Amino acid sequence: xxxxxxxxxxxxxxxxxxxxxxxxxxxxxxxxxxxxxxxxxxxxxxxxxxxxxxxxxxxxxxxxxxxxxxxxxxxxxxxxxxxxxxxxxxxxxxxxxxxxxxxxxxxxxxxx
Amino acid sequence: xxxxxxxxxxxxxxxxxxxxxxxxxxxxxxxxxxxxxxxxxxxxxxxxxxxxxxxxxxxxxxxxxxxxxxxxxxxxxxxxxxxxxxxxxxxxxxxxxxxxxxxxxxxxxx
Numbered sequence: 692x693x694x695x696x697x698x699x700x701x702x703x704x705x706x707x708x709x710x711x712x713x714x715x716x717x718x719x720x721x722x723x724x725x726x727x728x729x730x731x732x733x734x735x736x737x738x739x740x741x742x743x744x745x746x747x748x749x750x751x752x753x754x755x756x757x758x759x760x761x762x763x764x765x766x767x768x769x770x771x772x773x774x775x776x777x778x779x780x781x782x783x784x785x786x787x788x789x790x791x792x793x794x795x796x797x798x799x800x801x802x803x
Numbered sequence: 804x805x806x807x808x809x810x811x812x813x814x815x816x817x818x819x820x821x822x823x824x825x826x827x828x829x830x831x832x833x834x835x836x837x838x839x840x841x842x843x844x845x846x847x848x849x850x851x852x853x854x855x856x857x858x859x860x861x862x863x864x865x866x867x868x869x870x871x872x873x874x875x876x877x878x879x880x881x882x883x884x885x886x887x888x889x890x891x892x893x894x895x896x897x898x899x900x901x902x903x904x905x906x907x908x909x910x911x912x913x
Binding site: 697726732733734735736782784793794795796797 | 838
């Protein structure tokens with residue numbers, strides 16, 4: 692299956708710990724997008740990356756959140772010192788648009 | 804905000820009936836996309852309609868777009884229990900991202 696792979700599927704962290712979410716785009720895709728979905732809400736854009744470059748991080752919280760997409764390996768969304776409000780589903784998508792992004796199944800982060 | 808807004812928020816119908824969901828948005832767009840999300844799963848892209856298109860079909864799905872009213876509708880004909888899911892519209896204005904609405908939760912009763 693050459694779809695967008697995200698891991699882990701579920702992640703539980705205590706307040707103050709770090710969360711690392713991984714996304715491997717579809718083969719041949721070099722554009723990765725991260726979205727966050729809070730309970731009962733739609734997806735909200737966080738960041739758009741190409742290999743080794745952050746193209747648009749206008750949706751990223753200013754503190755504690757960072758993202759990278761290295762030359763080799765998956766894209767990583769890192770959340771430092773997690774708080775309960777970070778509990779959400781985090782989806783990764785790879786492109787190219789505009790034919791429609793291909794989404795991964797998401798990582799569900801629970802902060803306890 | 805450019806965010807799409809779906810209407811209704813929730814819809815419950817009998818199997819075999821048609822389901823219609825609407826989406827409104829606020830700014831000019833390049834295209835509008837509809838996605839489905841089964842409970843606890845990722846998004847699945849259903850259909851994309853460009854700003855110069857008025858109607859598009861894909862299987863049992865029919866999407867319309869009225870750019871003058873900044874609205875779109877998704878019609879699912881002859882619904883099945885397996886169509887039970889949340890449906891999101893997303894607008895692409897040519898920036899680097901999509902703006903999603905909060906979704907319509909469709910329940911199809913067998």
